[in-house]
Amino acid sequence: MIHDIAVLGGGPAGMAAATEAASRGARTVLLEESPIPGGQVYRALPAGFAAPADADRRAGDALRAAVASSGADIRTGCRVWGLGGGPLVPQGAPPAPFTLSALGADGVPFTVTSRALVLCTGTHERIIPFAGWTLPGVIGLAAATILLKAQGVLPGRRVVVAGVGPLLYAVAAKVLAGGGQVVAVVDAATRGEWLRALPALAARPDLLARGAAWRAKLVAARVPVLPGAHVTAAEGDGALARVRVGERAFDADALCIGHGLVPATEATRTCRARHEHRPQDGGWVPVLDARQRTSVPMLYAAGDGAGIRGAAAAPATGRVAARAALEDLGIARVTGDDSARARRAGSAMARMMALRPALVAAIPPETAVCRCEGVTRAAIDAAAADGAATINQLKHFTRCGMGPCQGRMCGEAAGALLAAARGVPVSEVGFATGRIPLRPVPMAAILGDFDYADIPVPAAAPI
């Protein structure tokens, strides 16, 4: 069966896109990696778990309920690794329907074919490397949020929270509420930056009030907040014991650190959609029209994967993308775009969370930038001096970005280092060409059952 619309990613954008598409009569399939849709901010609790509901859980439950009753075919727990069709056809051939290859929750491979594809792949965290950042006990801010909100686990007993953006204060408040100690909050943003963001945040008084409540909890617990400061080193023998912030040192068993969010563009890159480098949107983002259409026909992107605007803004952009797809497929013509207000508050936070070049400049030479392959800053600088001009060339020179994470964690820092070494803007060093598999998959799972004798041997060439 060919679906009309496939939605990749079941976060807030994807749930809203699938709901809109299915409820307007499109044969819709939603593919999601987690066992329950929700995405990272609206992540559902594991089955059998219960916790006091908060605003995020209620928002997530509403989106989950809507998509569950929309008529969309919802496939959770599946790992989508293959992406074909669309523009990915032999040269000269007409565009074909999109094909998505996946491993099901039961481990059985399956393929989905669709006329239109809405990518709602979300975002992952930016962690700019620093001395000791690979020590066990150092985890992302978003990772800490998942631990605290979806798993009910404290990252540590004595926690330093560091980096930039609203998640800092959310994580610190959750650690306190969960019975942990917050040793310090190290905020890369200055007080002035927060003040300048306030007018745009006023568009979302609910989010602003929540942020103020987080801050009040820290004041009440007498947690030191260091504005305009950076973690300079994580130290410990085999695991984190101490966090250094310039001259100051804090004993800690966990450091939750994040320097903003990076749109997950592996699928749009694989489809060869046009991208542009927009630091205020999180870095490389697909070029979109006003209705979330990419440069590739019948391919749409919404939510944070299309440019960081936050979970609150994501459902509206998902609906816009679904409506564009419905119209382009000739299924329904629905106008309306309610995304403007939420986008405005989200863009103020995204600007604050944009890549900070000073952090990249401060990466020590011996620190691993690509932790999968152990590529240090010194190795990247040396490759630049030897003539590596683009990210793709840097891969050839150093293997940077060629490990299991495929450059998702290091790609941005590597790009910024390479650009700085060459003295050019980041946009000039480009991004790694998108390739399948989108996620690592076991060869056995995708090859199927065959025997050596099944391999066709071509007839010998005539001599």
Added chain:
Amino acid sequence: MNQRIAAFSRPAAVIITVRGRPVVAHPGESLAAALIAAGLWRFGETDSRSAVCMMGVCQQCLLRVDGRLVQACLTPVAAGQVVTPA
């Protein structure tokens, strides 16, 4: 060590085996969260790999469960799992 937050209610605890030692965990929670809750931050055998992103992106939390290579952050705990380094 138990770093679980008391305000959460969970299914009754089960035992999994991590590098030959029994570890208390709750069915359904992610294996990465269960290890962190037990203070077991080191996931690698010789290197210092550990969970970083908790959302399936970084691939740093790779482990073997009953011999099968998995991402600990995406793998729910089940009674009797035998966890070994990747």
